Amino acid sequence: MFSYWEQESFSHYHHIVVGGGIVGLSLAIELSEQYASARILVLERALLPTGASTRNAGFACMGSATELLDDLTHTSEDDVVALFAQRKEGLELLRKRLGDERIGYRANGSYELISDKEKYAIDKLEYLNRLLMPVTGKPAFEEANGMQAQFGFARASVSTMVSQTCEGELHTGKMMRALTDMAIQKGIEIKTGASVASFDEEELRVVVTVEEHYRKEGWRLTCNTLSICTNAFTKSLLPTEDIVPGRGQVLITEPIKGLKFKGIFHFDKGYYYFREIDGRVLLGGGRNLDFETEETTEIALNQMIQDDLDDKLANMILPGVKVKVAQRWAGIMAFGSTKQPIVKPISDRVFGAYRMGGMGVALGSNVAARLAQVIKLQWP
Numbered sequence: 001m002f003s004y005w006e007q008e009s010f011s012h013y014h015h016i017v018v019g020g021g022i023v024g025l026s027l028a029i030e031l032s033e034q035y036a037s038a039r040i041l042v043l044e045r046a047l048l049p050t051g052a053s054t055r056n057a058g059f060a061c062m063g064s065a066t067e068l069l070d071d072l073t074h075t076s077e078d079d080v081v082a083l084f085a086q087r088k089e090g091l092e093l094l095r096k097r098l099g100d101e102r103i104g105y106r107a108n109g110s111y112e113l114i115s116d117k118e119k120y121a122i123d124k125l126e127y128l129n130r131l132l133m134p135v136t137g138k139p140a141f142e143e144a145n146g147m148q149a150q151f152g153f154a155r156a157s158v159s160t161m162v163s164q165t166c167e168g169e170l171h172t173g174k175m176m177r178a179l180t181d182m183a184i185q186k187g188i189e190i191k192t193g194a195s196v197a198s199f200d201e202e203e204l205r206v207v208v209t210v211e212e213h214y215r216k217e218g219w220r221l222t223c224n225t226l227s228i229c230t231n232a233f234t235k236s237l238l239p240t241e242d243i244v245p246g247r248g249q250v251l252i253t254e255p256i257k258g259l260k261f262k263g264i265f266h267f268d269k270g271y272y273y274f275r276e277i278d279g280r281v282l283l284g285g286g287r288n289l290d291f292e293t294e295e296t297t298e299i300a301l302n303q304m305i306q307d308d309l310d311d312k313l314a315n316m317i318l319p320g321v322k323v324k325v326a327q328r329w330a331g332i333m334a335f336g337s338t339k340q341p342i343v344k345p346i347s348d349r350v351f352g353a354y355r356m357g358g359m360g361v362a363l364g365s366n367v368a369a370r371l372a373q374v375i376k377l378q379w380p
């Protein structure tokens with residue numbers, strides 16, 4: 001049952017975005033910049049975005065050497081370079097849009113820890129540099145042997161290091177706060193606790209049904225056009241899409257006195273990553289230890305993976321340093337048969353942008369900008 005006022009003033013929008021993560025918010029901002037007078041609504045199922053955007057590690061990542069070399073075993077050079085370029089453009093757009101200070105962006109550089117069995121990558125750095133040169137304009141990778149001792153990493157597990165010039169780091173909380181504030185400032189409505197159960201296309205509009213505790217029949221909103229930006233959760237609305245969820249887990253330590261490193265670090269083809277933040281170490285990854293269990297949308301911890309992270313922290317990253325873990329959490333990413341994000345019209349009125357893998361921080365703004373170019377807002 002709806003009141004006349006609810007129906008008149010709160011139920012129709014030019015565009016509705018489902019999903020309030022990096023991609024959904026960036027898309028809403030893009031559209032509001034293109035169509036100043038449009039009524040745009042973002043529907044987010046939880047009180048805060050509850051997928052990956054407020055739960056990630058804040059790496060503005062382009063890909064480590066071993067990860068890109070692994071990608072090249074099953075993806076063409078052109079596709080690998082194109083994805084690298086999208087991440088780079090996305091990061092530039094994010095920084096321009098929000099400003100480095102507001103998002104805590106720092107260009108402390110990134111490093112990859114190379115084990116004995118990964119030394120093959122060192123011989124391929126020149127090839128990677130040549131391949132990526134049209135995007136980077138300068139060599140991106142360089143061996144940085146010796147840095148492992150300076151940073152205090154365990155000699156037994158780290159044979160050498162590779163530095164990368166294109167990556168940076170940011171404060172995920174500040175970035176999402178800034179995106180939300182910008183969206184509100186631009187007049188975009190954001191409704192949280194609004195889980196979209198389904199959508200139906202009619203001739204001149206799309207009807208979006210939102211689950212609502214107080215109205216058993218749900219809220220029926222209408223819009224001229226709709227975007228689905230629900231990443232790992234997309235299959236609940238679009239069951240045939242090529243999306244496989246992948247849980248990511250992280251821990252953060254208490255502040256550590258005399259921490260020897262700053263910047264962001266990867267190892268094992270990007271499956272593990274760590275960084276310094278506020279004098280603490282944030283460490284995540286290990287999904288590859290138990291792919292099957294981690295193919296889930298359940299936000300929970302896997303003890304085996306957490307034990308592995310504890311082990312890597314104590315014996316590889318901070319050998320001989322006493323540390324206490326302050327917090328652990330998980331979030332859900334979206335993968336599929338390729339690493340390319342999906343950005344496409346689903347019909348004349350419905351559009352989608354999802355499958356950001358483990359790189360939506362840098363990629364998200366680019367994907368949103370690309371989708372915004374495809375959407376033509378309509379005034380019936």
Ligand SMILES: Cc1cc2nc3c(=O)[nH]c(=O)nc-3n(C[C@H](O)[C@H](O)[C@H](O)COP(=O)(O)OP(=O)(O)OC[C@H]3O[C@@H](n4cnc5c(N)ncnc54)[C@H](O)[C@@H]3O)c2cc1C
Pocket residue numbers: 018019020021022023024043044045046048049050051052053054055056057058059060061194195196197229230231232233234236237247248249250284330331332333353354355356357358359360361362363364
């Ligand atoms: C632990 C972890 C670490 C990561 N680290 C990094 C990193 O360092 N660098 C990097 O680039 N990437 C990282 N990622 C990946 C990155 O966070 C994601 O690629 C990115 O956040 C995806 O953004 P998104 O907006 O597409 O999806 P999401 O952030 O998942 O947003 C989708 C939103 O849709 C909402 N939603 C879903 N279904 C519905 C529905 N039916 N109705 C309404 N709302 C709905 C969800 O609640 C969610 O908030 C990490 C991810 C995790 C989990």
